[in-house]
Amino acid sequence: MENKGKTLIFGALIGAATGLLAAWLFTQRAEKENRSTALTVGEGLKLGLLVLGLLRAIASLRDEK
Numbered sequence: 001m002e003n004k005g006k007t008l009i010f011g012a013l014i015g016a017a018t019g020l021l022a023a024w025l026f027t028q029r030a031e032k033e034n035r036s037t038a039l040t041v042g043e044g045l046k047l048g049l050l051v052l053g054l055l056r057a058i059a060s061l062r063d064e065k
Contacts, residue, residue: 030037039047 027037
């Protein structure tokens with residue numbers, strides 16, 4: 001049980017760091033292109049599909065034995 005807690009905390013920290021980096025890159029691009037930081041519908045769909053694909057890949061790691 002001890003490893004489960006450490007794994008969850010580590011995963012949460014990695015997720016937070018990844019999200020922070022993505023937000024920083026997104027705002028940098030918006031500033032460079034001199035536009036607002038609002039996501040377009042197309043960008044939102046692309047991002048959502050990428051996240052779903054990533055979660056599916058992570059879930060498939062558990063199935064391999």
